[in-house]
Amino acid sequence: MAKISREKFKVHEGVFDEFTLKTLEMMKRKHYFDELGRAIKTGKEGDVYFAYRGEKTLAIKIFRMTSANFKKISQYIVRDYRFRNIKGNLRKVILVWAEKEFRNVSLCHKNNITVPYMYKQFNNVIIMDYIFGKMLKDTELKNPLEFFELLIEQMKLVRHEAKLIHGDLSEFNIMVEEELPVLIDWGQGMSIKNEADFEELKEMQIRDVKNITEYFNRNYNLDLDYTQVFERIEKNE
Ligand SMILES: Nc1ncnc2c1ncn2[C@@H]1O[C@H](COP(=O)(O)OP(=O)(O)OP(=O)(O)O)[C@@H](O)[C@H]1O
Numbered sequence: 001m002a003k004i005s006r007e008k009f010k011v012h013e014g015v016f017d018e019f020t021l022k023t024l025e026m027m028k029r030k031h032y033f034d035e036l037g038r039a040i041k042t043g044k045e046g047d048v049y050f051a052y053r054g055e056k057t058l059a060i061k062i063f064r065m066t067s068a069n070f071k072k073i074s075q076y077i078v079r080d081y082r083f084r085n086i087k088g089n090l091r092k093v094i095l096v097w098a099e100k101e102f103r104n105v106s107l108c109h110k111n112n113i114t115v116p117y118m119y120k121q122f123n124n125v126i127i128m129d130y131i132f133g134k135m136l137k138d139t140e141l142k143n144p145l146e147f148f149e150l151l152i153e154q155m156k157l158v159r160h161e162a163k164l165i166h167g168d169l170s171e172f173n174i175m176v177e178e179e180l181p182v183l184i185d186w187g188q189g190m191s192i193k194n195e196a197d198f199e200e201l202k203e204m205q206i207r208d209v210k211n212i213t214e215y216f217n218r219n220y221n222l223d224l225d226y227t228q229v230f231e232r233i234e235k236n237e
């Protein structure tokens, strides 16, 4: 049985370690997907692949079990109260990282934030809906100000409903699907349970708001003030 399904991943052998192959086989056996497609993006911390289930196009994010930036990832884990007590080696930390992304996105989804729907996280693999769009950085928006407003609305929901800080928001982690923003890449997202948490992590939120505002200023010749945008999000107005 395992042999047959492994044949299906033959083209990917040498790319995935044994543990990842086993995880993919298991997810396939449980019908989370029928077929793995080509890579959408490969990076040093992980890869994203096309996958298919029936007529549906999916995206599978696979966190690399080896060369991840252990120090950076650990920081984002221990500073989040949900994961504060997690200790362990690189493997453990990567699995927690994948779980953290899954939990963050699920929380966003529950709070009507536009994120890719995530079906399942198992070990270092996450399976989600494929977004038929482009990254913000590769998109020429027809109406940038309108889009920026939509983004602020999303960020208010993230801050006040999901009570999260994305932590790595930029033109690389916002996709544009039919002129609407879809927020991706949530591993570093931090949960904020009270004001003290927020004070401690506030600089991450400021950085997110600054990144986005400056991107719009730079690319669309605008003159938006990121501190005002930050205040608007805080006051939820
Ligand atoms: N659901 C999706 N649908 C379509 N494309 C996706 C989806 N998820 C990710 N991608 C593509 O893959 C790229 C990388 O995904 P993502 O940003 O989640 O991971 P990453 O940047 O490798 O993460 P990290 O920053 O932790 O290394 C995205 O920029 C996007 O182009």
Ligand SMILES: [Mg+2]
Pocket: 172, 173, 185
């Ligand atoms: Mg990314």
